[in-house]
Amino acid sequence: MKACSRAVQHRRDKACKNRPDFGILVWDGGASVMRLSVREAGKDLQFFASGCTPSVPKYGSKTANLPGRPQDKIRLRMTCAQGFVSFAATVNGKVATLGAAELGFKPRYVGLFIRTHDKQENASVSFDEVGLRGTPDSQALKEQAEARRAAFVATEKSAISEAAAKAREPKSDPRGVKETPAGK
Numbered sequence: 737m738k739a740c741s742r743a744v745q746h747r748r749d750k751a752c753k754n755r756p757d758f759g760i761l762v763w764d765g766g767a768s769v770m771r772l773s774v775r776e777a778g779k780d781l782q783f784f785a786s787g788c789t790p791s792v793p794k795y796g797s798k799t800a801n802l803p804g805r806p807q808d809k810i811r812l813r814m815t816c817a818q819g820f821v822s823f824a825a826t827v828n829g830k831v832a833t834l835g836a837a838e839l840g841f842k843p844r845y846v847g848l849f850i851r852t853h854d855k856q857e858n859a860s861v862s863f864d865e866v867g868l869r870g871t872p873d874s875q876a877l878k879e880q881a882e883a884r885r886a887a888f889v890a891t892e893k894s895a896i897s898e899a900a901a902k903a904r905e906p907k908s909d910p911r912g913v914k915e916t917p918a919g920k
Contacts, residue, residue, distance in 0.1 A: 754853035758861045760812050761787075761849050762821070768841035770795070771849070772812050772823045772834070777801055781810065783825040783832050789840040791884070797823060800832035806861075819880050842878070 757775035770787040781804045785797035804810070804827035811826040816839060823834035850861045 756850060756852045756857065756859040757784075758850040758859075759848070760814055761845075761847055762814065762816075762839075762843045763845045763847070764841045765844045770814070770821055770837065770839070772814050772825070773851075774810060774812065774825065776806060780804065781806070781808075781827055783812075783823075783834060785823040785834045785837065787837075789838060790881075791838050791840045795837050797834045797837070800825065800834055802827045802830045802832055804828050804830075819876065840881070 755775045755777075757773040759771060759773040761769055761771045763769045768787075768789050770785065770789065772783070772785050774781050774783050776782070780801040782799055782801050784799040785795070787795045789795060802825070808827050813824045813826075815822045815824070819839050820836045821839050822836040825832050825834070848861075848863050848866065850859055852859050
């Protein structure tokens with residue numbers, strides 16, 4: 737998955753604390769989403785990855801600042817391999833890598849977004865040279881999810897068995913007399 741943004745035009749009505757961000761998102765149509773975002777940060781551009789997945793309810797990567805302006809050529813890249821998504825950004829030839837996160841869901845949508853943090857704020861972005869290369873292997877993602885589920889079920893069964901065994905053990909009286917289960 738890859739998208740490029742060239743000649744980004746971003747207009748804001750007024751300066752505000754929470755500046756709008758824009759970028760690429762991968763979404764399952766429900767609660768799971770991964771975003772690679774960029775926003776103005778003084779004289780720099782700030783890049784960050786965020787989202788929520790079944791395995792990480794609130795994902796946030798480290799941020800990276802690179803010198804640049806929203807009008808510069810910005811390249812955002814999300815790469816999916818072996819169930820993980822890695823994040824990278826380039827502006828004016830300088831590269832920032834933002835780590836990786838477990839995908840953990842079957843993406844149904846890949847898109848571009850702009851997000852404002854104030855209902856009264858207007859923001860716009862134009863994207864140029866947008867490309868999508870490859871898609872995640874949905875069968876492999878399904879197998880990974882099943883393996884995680886099986887491991888969780890096995891752990892829970894073990895915990896239940898231990899609790900049941902403990903409940904069957906004879907209890908001792910503080911006076912040193914052992915109780916025996918009824919019928920023995």
